[in-house]
Amino acid sequence: MEEAGRAVADAVQDSFPVGRVLLLAGGGANGGDALVAARHLAALGREVRVLAAPARHPLTRANRKRLGAVGVRVTALNAAAVVRESSGAAVLVDGLLGTGFTPPLRPELAELVAAVNASGLPVVAIDVPTGLDATRADLVGVTVQAAQTVTLSGLKTALLFGPAAHQAGEVRLAALRLPVGWAQAEALATRPTRTDVARLLPVRSADAHKGTAGRVWVVGGHPGTAGAAALAGMGALRVGAGLVTVYSAADMPLVMPELMMQRHEDVAAALAEAAAHSLPDAVCLGMGLGPHAPALARLILGWGIPCVLDADALQPELAGLGHAGCVWTPHPGEAARMLNCTVAEITRDPLAAARALQERYGGAVILKGGPSVVAQSGGLWVSRGGHPGMGSAGMGDTLAGIVAALLGQGLSAPDAALCGVTLHARAGERAGARHGYGLSASDVSGELGAAWLDVVASVKEGA
Numbered sequence: 001m002e003e004a005g006r007a008v009a010d011a012v013q014d015s016f017p018v019g020r021v022l023l024l025a026g027g028g029a030n031g032g033d034a035l036v037a038a039r040h041l042a043a044l045g046r047e048v049r050v051l052a053a054p055a056r057h058p059l060t061r062a063n064r065k066r067l068g069a070v071g072v073r074v075t076a077l078n079a080a081a082v083v084r085e086s087s088g089a090a091v092l093v094d095g096l097l098g099t100g101f102t103p104p105l106r107p108e109l110a111e112l113v114a115a116v117n118a119s120g121l122p123v124v125a126i127d128v129p130t131g132l133d134a135t136r137a138d139l140v141g142v143t144v145q146a147a148q149t150v151t152l153s154g155l156k157t158a159l160l161f162g163p164a165a166h167q168a169g170e171v172r173l174a175a176l177r178l179p180v181g182w183a184q185a186e187a188l189a190t191r192p193t194r195t196d197v198a199r200l201l202p203v204r205s206a207d208a209h210k211g212t213a214g215r216v217w218v219v220g221g222h223p224g225t226a227g228a229a230a231l232a233g234m235g236a237l238r239v240g241a242g243l244v245t246v247y248s249a250a251d252m253p254l255v256m257p258e259l260m261m262q263r264h265e266d267v268a269a270a271l272a273e274a275a276a277h278s279l280p281d282a283v284c285l286g287m288g289l290g291p292h293a294p295a296l297a298r299l300i301l302g303w304g305i306p307c308v309l310d311a312d313a314l315q316p317e318l319a320g321l322g323h324a325g326c327v328w329t330p331h332p333g334e335a336a337r338m339l340n341c342t343v344a345e346i347t348r349d350p351l352a353a354a355r356a357l358q359e360r361y362g363g364a365v366i367l368k369g370g371p372s373v374v375a376q377s378g379g380l381w382v383s384r385g386g387h388p389g390m391g392s393a394g395m396g397d398t399l400a401g402i403v404a405a406l407l408g409q410g411l412s413a414p415d416a417a418l419c420g421v422t423l424h425a426r427a428g429e430r431a432g433a434r435h436g437y438g439l440s441a442s443d444v445s446g447e448l449g450a451a452w453l454d455v456v457a458s459v460k461e462g463a
């Protein structure tokens with residue numbers, strides 16, 4: 001609690017260095033953090049006002065005494081006091097409820113939340129804004145709208161995804177030194193930086209050639225959806241695959257002359273024949289593939305080589321067939337089909353959904369979204385970056401091709417998944433800066449080379 005409160009005081013001092021600070025403290029440990037923060041802010045010479053509920057937690061009680069001992073007066077917490085004390089304050093610290101909140105909010109607390117939101121003050125929330133259930137990405141009722149949330153120990157679902165994340169504002173992670181085992185389950189997701197990702201990217205030797213840079217097969221497209229496979233092929237070429245061949249039952253648009261096109265009425269037979277000759281380094285399948293996708297997925301999974309399963313290849317009948325080298329890339333709708341649940345259940349807790357998909361299907365999983373979650377047997381990673389314009393057709397096809405190309409260049413499935421979402425997001429930011437919401441998947445492909453260079457440059461910049 002001492003470390004938590006100090007981290008909150010530091011954040012307030014950093015972001016709102018002048019003016020009076022109004023702190024609201026609930027009766028639990030979240031309130032205790034607020035009382036500690038008040039003591040540290042007072043020690044920094046800040047003018048503080050503290051409104052507190054009766055302390056229920058023993059450490060909260062102790063910290064209330066310590067605050068009194070340094071001369072800070074604590075006043076009873078109620079909505080009228082919040083309105084009164086807001087006037088003239090520069091910032092409000094929300095320490096009403098944290099992870100101990102069980103919805104629904106009791107009426108007296110709902111009244112306090114309404115008063116906080118009506119105050120017009122910027123709010124720094126401690127751990128999670130009051131009214132958010134830390135384990136859910138949706139809203140469960142009235143919630144404090146924070147400008148900043150200082151979260152303790154680890155990231156929480158509510159701070160990463162959906163409408164809940166909008167309530168949290170800018171999220172700062174205060175890494176506390178806690179005894180092993182104190183960290184909560186929801187803190188297990190980590191958010192690698194670009195520098196972390198840069199260290200995973202493949203580095204070529206000077207004598208590299210097209211045969212050593214990864215031979216990738218793209219299996220997709222059907223009359224009407226041929227472009228999906230073409231986009232995956234473009235994505236693969238733009239992150240450096242040496243040779244990319246597209247197998248499809250449909251005629252392909254000539255998007256890049258470097259893509260090799262194989263059109264076959266019977267794609268399964270063509271693949272089997274080619275595989276008898278030699279297998280590629282990686283396969284990417286499912287984009288616009290249509291009804292034959294599950295049978296083709298079984299064939300390709302049986303080869304045991306690195307592969308990406310996307311779109312039509314994301315079927316419940318393939319549960320348990322994944323191996324260490326495969327990456328499944330569902331969006332929430334496909335994830336719901338794979339887990340036989342509703343889309344709302346997926347988006348309410350993407351971390352749990354990604355974990356469940358990985359356990360059921362094997363290999364690594366990219367649950368796509370803003371942000372995406374990468375699940376692998378060792379844990380969960382949450383992606384950074386991206387652009388809202390990326391919510392358009394074909395973006396997932398591009399990502400599938402990117403990940404396949406990285407697999408083909410020798411990355412493990414989890415590393416290819418993490419590097420893939422990072423490069424895709426960075427390319428989306430670059431293309432989004434030029435095209436805004438008019439962004440297309442081809443635009444993103446065009447920025448992949450520059451995105452790769454940005455990620456590599458982050459090591460020098462320390463980003």
Ligand SMILES: NC(=O)C1=CN([C@@H]2O[C@H](COP(=O)(O)OP(=O)(O)OC[C@H]3O[C@@H](n4cnc5c(N)ncnc54)[C@H](O)[C@@H]3O)[C@@H](O)[C@H]2O)[C@@H](O)CC1
Pocket residue numbers: 001004026027028029030031032033056057096097098099100101102103104105106109126127128152153176178182183184
């Ligand atoms: N997890 C960690 O590693 C740490 C956690 N700390 C703090 O501890 C907090 C959790 O503390 P607590 O478990 O004491 O819980 P909280 O302080 O979040 O909430 C407990 C209080 O909420 C009330 N409450 C619960 N549901 C309610 C509802 N529906 N309507 C109105 N009131 C409701 C309870 O009666 C109780 O008084 C974290 O959010 C964080 O701020 C830090 O002090 C230290 C490190």
